[in-house]
Amino acid sequence: MNSIHARVIHRIPTIIAVVALLAVWEAWVRLAHVSPTMIAAPSEIAQATVETWPTLGPAAAVTAYEGVVGFLFAVFFGIMIGVVFYCSRTLNAAIYPLLAAAQTMPLISIAPLFLIWFGFEVSGKIVIATVFGLFPIAVQTIRGLQAVPQFYSDVALTCGASPAWTLWHVKLRVAARQIYGGIRVSAAYIFATASTAEYLGARKGLGIWLQAAYNSFRTPLIFSATFVIIAMTAVLMLAANLSERLILGPAEDEEDPDADQ
Structure with a gap:
């Protein structure tokens, strides 16, 4: 309490x-x-949100689905890629620069390719969200594993644990706090990525809803969609923080084993 x-x-x-x-x-x-077409007052935004919720809600649900599924895939593949790169220095040296270069490309430059490959379907937006969401998780997984003190492995191996068991049950547990840092970064941008991908080409979602609001110069609706994206992002980050607390416990309860040395 x-x-x-x-x-x-x-x-x-x-x-x-x-x-x-x-x-x-x-x-x-x-x-x-101030002209309503320039910037809307918070009360106007709230009123517009309530009035348009019958269409805004379903659009938000589509983007939420794309973002959550893409985020879950990003967490899984990000951690797996990080583990593989940590275990293979050759693969790390060969592929990691390519992965980093891919993440620097703006979404607008590769979205047409995903439209060609997946069309305007939801699956394409999930793939885009996954690709752009996994990089910070993979990077923090690699860095977290590399930062694990050697004595953790030494103790586990001395007790008869195999290197694979030590990796999955010891090193990943010690690196989990840093991995969650990458997960939070991914969560902060996943819905913005999904909605931007929709804006560039989709049949439904907040991106299309924003496009319609922009084309009709309805500024309050643009703010409404923006605040919905912010709210969804906040909920996802709270869920990530809650899962960290449930899985790892409160951060303040962990003590540095080297603190007394």
Whole structure:
């Protein structure tokens, strides 16, 4: 209870800052008589969200499905790729630069290829979300495994554990905190990636919904979709943090074994 109370207290300044920002935003738009096509007031955005939810909700559901499935694939393949690259220095040296180069390409430059390969279907957006989401997880998996102190392996091997068992049950457990850092980075961008891919070519989803709002110059709807993406991202990051806490326990409970040396 004390830790929960401390976290709530810690979030109070953030809540106050958000409320103050929204109040200033609302007052500025109202008092300065800013055109609704330029920027919408928070109250207008909220009203537009409620009025258009019968179409906004289903569009958000499509993007949420693409993002969540792509994210789960990214976590699995990111960790697997990281483990393989960690175990094979030759493969790491040969393929890792290509993987890094692929991640630097802007989405707009490769989206046409995915449209050719997958068409306008949801599966293509899932693949794009997976490809762009797995890189930070793979990188943090490699770095996390490389940072595991050698004595963990020495103790496990001395107790009769095999190298494979030591890798999956010891090294990955020790590196898990750093791996979760990559997972959180991936979660922060997965829905934005999916919606951008939809914007470039899809039949449904928030990207198409945003495109329609832009074409009709309905600025409040653009903000509505943006805030829905932010809300979905926040929920996914909370889920990632919760899974970390359930699987690994509170971070503050872990002590550095080298602290007393």
